[in-house]
Amino acid sequence: MHVLIVEGEPYAAENIEAGVRAILGSALRSIHVSPGLKDASRYVSRNSVDLCLLDPDLDGEDGFELLKKAFLGSFLTVIVSAAADRALEAFEHGVVDFIAKPFSRDRLRGALEKIMCRLSPPGSGRFLISRRQNRNILVPIEEIVFLKAVRYLIEAHKADGDIDLLETPLSALERILPDRFFRIHRSWTVNMDYAASFGHAGRNVYVLRMKNGTILPLSRNRYPLLCRKFHK
Numbered sequence: 432m433h434v435l436i437v438e439g440e441p442y443a444a445e446n447i448e449a450g451v452r453a454i455l456g457s458a459l460r461s462i463h464v465s466p467g468l469k470d471a472s473r474y475v476s477r478n479s480v481d482l483c484l485l486d487p488d489l490d491g492e493d494g495f496e497l498l499k500k501a502f503l504g505s506f507l508t509v510i511v512s513a514a515a516d517r518a519l520e521a522f523e524h525g526v527v528d529f530i531a532k533p534f535s536r537d538r539l540r541g542a543l544e545k546i547m548c549r550l551s552p553p554g555s556g557r558f559l560i561s562r563r564q565n566r567n568i569l570v571p572i573e574e575i576v577f578l579k580a581v582r583y584l585i586e587a588h589k590a591d592g593d594i595d596l597l598e599t600p601l602s603a604l605e606r607i608l609p610d611r612f613f614r615i616h617r618s619w620t621v622n623m624d625y626a627a628s629f630g631h632a633g634r635n636v637y638v639l640r641m642k643n644g645t646i647l648p649l650s651r652n653r654y655p656l657l658c659r660k661f662h663k
Contacts, residue, residue, distance in 0.1 A: 432550065433481045433602075434462045437471045437497065438511070439489040443532070447484055447511060450539045458547070468492050472500060479602050480506040482546050487512055487521070498524045505580070505617070506600055507549055509542050525583030550603045559587065559604070561595035570595045576625045576641060578604065580618040590625070613657060615639055616650045629657060 434451055438444035444464050452459060463478070465471035467489050474480070475497070483506050487494035498508060510521040513532040521529050527549065528542040558569040570587055578601060579586040585597040585604070597604075601620055605612070614620045615629075621639060629639040629649055637649035639657075649657070 432458055432547070433460055433479045435471065435474060435480045435483045435506070436462065436464045437468075437483060437485045437489070437494055438464065439466050439486065439492075441466075443486070443511075447539070450536055451484070451543070453536070454540050454543050468494065468496055471497055475500075475505065481550055481600065481603055482506060482543075483508045484511050485509070485526075487517060488514055495520065495524055498526075505602055507546055509546065549599055559595075559597055559599070561587065561597055563595075568595060570597070572608065573624075575622055576643070577622060577645075577647060578612075578620040613653075613660065615653050615657065616648050619647055621647065629654075 432455060434455075436444055436447050436451070438447060444466070448462060448464060451462060461478075463474055465474055471483075475483075483497070485494050485497065485508055487510060508524070508526040509528045509530060510517075510526050511530045511532060511534070512521075515531050518529045518531075528545055530538055530542055558571055559575070561568040561570050570589070574589045574591070576588050576590055578597070579588065580601055585599065585601060587595040587597055589595065601614065601618070604620065605614060608620070611623050612620055613623055621641075625642050627640045627642045630637065631654075632638045635651060637651055637654045639647045639649045641647065
């Protein structure tokens with residue numbers, strides 16, 4: 432798991448980091464501590480993040496601004512804060528959990544276990560999990576045409592035209608989806624079995640056309656990677 436800790440108090444940051452390292456063990460692939468929004472925003476834009484442990488009170492800065500930026504569907508968030516009155520606001524931003532300071536190691540463990548369940552959905556070999564009216568709906572991977580990050584959820588657009596909502600970030604889905612799925616944009620991942628063509632549309636704009644006629648944005652940075660995928 433790739434973890435980002437956004438905490439302005441050095442002692443609190445050290446305590447959270449020590450807890451994360453002890454609980455996750457070998458499941459922790461990387462961890463970074465940001466003291467403020469500027470460093471956190473820069474890190475998220477350049478690195479893979481699965482989980483953000485965020486204190487929204489950052490020495491005069493509002494940590495929720497990080498969640499408002501255009502990092503659609505890129506990570507799950509757990510708030511770690513002494514301001515219990517901000518819990519409702521936190522969940523309105525789509526966070527997974529709210530840990531009130533001071534907290535125990537067991538409380539942190541519970542939050543991390545919840546995140547691990549989200550990042551490792553049951554049946555991920557053939558299905559993804561969609562939550563619908565308190566039920567777990569199995570979404571066959573082969574029926575997914577493309578995935579689109581919208582705010583804090585992922586839309587799974589299927590071949591029959593239906594759309595299921597997923598809670599697992601695109602960055603985590605990339606690790607469990609078959610090779611035929613390709614991230615064409617920060618907010619879009621495509622099942623290339625349903626792709627018809629891709630190319631330059633003029634003025635530094637690139638697009639990918641699906642067999643059903645849907646046109647999706649193709650990032651300029653991802654375009655050469657997609658070309659190499661088909662010219663190995």
